Amino acid sequence: MNIQQIETFKAAIPLKKAFKTALRTVTVAETIIVKITCDHGIVGWGEAPPTHVITGDTLASIHYAINDVFKPALTGMSILDREPLFEKINSVIVGNTSAKAAIDMALYDCIAQEANMSLSQFLGGYQEKIETDYTVSVNSPEEMADDAEGYVKDGFSVLKVKVGKDEINTDIERIQAIRERVGPNVTIRLDANQGWDPKEAVRSIQKMEDLGLNIEFIEQPVKAYDLKGLKYVTDHTQIPIMADESVFSARDARAVLEMGAADLINIKLMKSGGIHEAQNIAKLANVYGVTCMVGSMIESKIGITAAAHFAASQSNIKYFDFDAPLMLAGDLIEGGITYKESLITFGNGKGLGIEGINEEYIV
Known part of the structure; x- marks a missing residue:
């Protein structure tokens, strides 16, 4: 029940119509996808879009936080030890909330599957x-x-x-x-x-x-x-x-x-x-x-x-x-x-x- 692998992929999907707010205009939804694989076969998914005008996160910062910080820190940990997992996520890097969210949701996906329940x-x-x-x-x-x-x-x-x-x-x-x-x-x-x-x-x-x-x-x-x-x-x-x-x-x-x-x-x-x-x-x-x-x-x-x-x-x-x-x-x-x-x-x-x-x- 340990984390065996953490992978990232970049995705981009055009919007049907430009999305405009007081802070920005978006025409293409870019995101970093996270895939967490556990040693007993369970796979969890997460994502982190760059919203630098709100969170300060960019594609580059998200990619770095996941691959250079979270990946070495979390690989090998048990998904059943929830509090140590989330304590680790919050202790190894300050800020970077979108990258944390991507890892967090992928872990919860794995944990709920292990419990044989939907996440809700x-x-x-x-x-x-x-x-x-x-x-x-x-x-x-x-x-x-x-x-x-x-x-x-x-x-x-x-x-x-x-x-x-x-x-x-x-x-x-x-x-x-x-x-x-x-x-x-x-x-x-x-x-x-x-x-x-x-x-x-x-x-x-x-x-x-x-x-x-x-x-x-x-x-x-x-x-x-x-x-x-x-x-x-x-x-x-x-x-x-x-x-x-x-x-x-x-x-x-x-x-x-x-x-x-x-x-x-x-x-x-x-x-x-x-x-x-x-x-x-x-x-x-x-x-x-x-x-x-x-x-x-x-x-x-x-x-x-x-x-x-x-x-x-x-x-x-x-x-x-x-x-x-x-x-x-x-x-x-x-x-x-x-x-x-x-x-x-x-x-x-x-x-x-x-x-x-x-x-x-x-x-």
């Missing part, structure tokens, strides 16, 4: 299916309204609208255009990706409230480091505020929760360094009575399958942002989660249920 069951088994939103990228108000209408026609009733890239009145025009196009029954949530300052955020959110735009919540309106600014926005608006880039670790979550700086927390495996720390964040938030969302970067179905299994395992995770594989022009894996419009199901496979890799996208 192994982690808690709270629910068997979940519903994802679909993200509307930042563009002109008319183009965003067109996109939103298309996603609703495709079966999505929850839209995550990217804002924060331009002058804030333009953001309001975008939201108004989308709301007018999709009607009152579609749920709209916003993600500013740190694009506003606290006072302008409050003014604008209050205007959205006055206009009756019916926003479910707003993610990360201010800079990640500005917890006082985040609290200011939370305290002076009625729409719930979610911390995203402000929370990488359970320690970050504790600072937000103790201050009352946000109403909600967005957990991402690429920020937390994987499922092990993500569980700590979710459990801590639960102690404070705070609900969480699990989201992702632009990942393939490997990373999203791991994130979805984690999200389905915890009782206080109520929101799900797992549309990234639907944005890609191809599927990197066989197996994993299954989409039917916005509904995600997990199948009967053990661990992550990944059956193989599509070699077409390996570069």
Whole structure:
């Protein structure tokens, strides 16, 4: 039951349409795939996309951390000694959360298979299916309204609208255009990706409230480091505020929760360094009575399958942002989660249920 081999592969999959936020534009999803093979034949899969504007991780840094740090440190260790494994991952290198997440999810895949359970069951088994939103990228108000209408026609009733890239009145025009196009029954949530300052955020959110735009919540309106600014926005608006880039670790979550700086927390495996720390964040938030969302970067179905299994395992995770594989022009894996419009199901496979890799996208 020991780790026999750790391998990496680089993959690249074009997006169907450019993905635009306040921080970046993505046209090709690049990622590092991790394959962990155990001496009794079990194989686990993980991945780490480079999201340097958020995590600081690049393809080169991810490749180095996995092959030059984790590989020599973890090879030969038993997958049954979970705490020593994850303690080792966090002690041999600082930061590098995406590389840690790739190793972490591959290990959890192996461990759950060894336990003869799906990963969501192994982690808690709270629910068997979940519903994802679909993200509307930042563009002109008319183009965003067109996109939103298309996603609703495709079966999505929850839209995550990217804002924060331009002058804030333009953001309001975008939201108004989308709301007018999709009607009152579609749920709209916003993600500013740190694009506003606290006072302008409050003014604008209050205007959205006055206009009756019916926003479910707003993610990360201010800079990640500005917890006082985040609290200011939370305290002076009625729409719930979610911390995203402000929370990488359970320690970050504790600072937000103790201050009352946000109403909600967005957990991402690429920020937390994987499922092990993500569980700590979710459990801590639960102690404070705070609900969480699990989201992702632009990942393939490997990373999203791991994130979805984690999200389905915890009782206080109520929101799900797992549309990234639907944005890609191809599927990197066989197996994993299954989409039917916005509904995600997990199948009967053990661990992550990944059956193989599509070699077409390996570069």
